[in-house]
């Protein structure tokens with residue numbers, strides 16, 4: 001195979017990227033997008049602030065540019081994200097209690113209903129667990145509505161779109177020994193045991209010298225898969241360059257391929273200059289759109 005998508009398809013997987021709507025008239029960008037990827041995540045356009053700028057007034061136009069482009073080209077879409085403590089619209093940020101709970105559930109119901117049938121998987125809840133050693137929930141306005149807010153979110157999403165896979169997505173959950181990883185694991189285990197609808201867990205996988213690819217990354221993916229959920233690598237970027245970076249991309253790709261229920265990999269942008277990271281070269285294409293060593297090692301590993 002000569003593209004990431006075609007190579008991933010050889011094992012029934014996908015290879016995706018984050019896409020920013022404002023770049024869709026850059027022909028270098030869209031050329032690579034069309035050629036290399038068969039899954040798309042909107043980088044910001046399907047977040048709560050983008051889709052519901054005023055309470056109960058939904059704004060789908062920019063997101064639809066991405067969704068329609070993807071579907072028209074036979075690509076699939078990962079919806080990102082229905083509920084998150086970041087990138088909330090201003091009106092939601094200061095809400096609390098029952099009012100906020102109902103606003104969150106209404107957002108999930110409206111958005112998942114609007115996109116019903118068009119979404120492969122939804123990140124229903126993003127980044128709800130705390131960093132550090134507690135293994136518990138992150139404090140946020142959503143968490144303060146009650147510990148069952150995540151479960152309520154998943155139930156609302158399932159009711160609105162029974163066809164989409166429903167995922168929990170987070171970062172720094174790659175190392176099996178981390179308390180945060182264990183906290184998410186226990187939640188998924190609990191959801192599965194009680195029949196709360198959850199189908200998948202996304203591992204953002206933003207790697208750098210502070211949080212490198214852990215030696216037990218594959219173990220983590222496998223342990224989650226053993227709970228009866230799919231796993232996906234959802235926002236991959238790896239700081240570095242040259243052969244070291246290439247080896248890290250290869251290791252991450254091999255880890256996914258070694259886990260039967262790891263269904264695909266998404267990188268968080270196309271060219272290094274598209275990255276959300278303020279500096280560095282964490283992606284598979286350089287600023288001119290040329291394939292990097294990391295591209296070749298990833299393709300070889302697929």
Ligand code: XIL
Nearest residue numbers: 043044080126171204235268275276
């Ligand atoms: C980032 C986007 O890439 C930036 O453009 C935006 O300014 C902030 O959010 N975890 C996530 C993503 O789940 O939504 C974040 O995306 C990166 C970290």
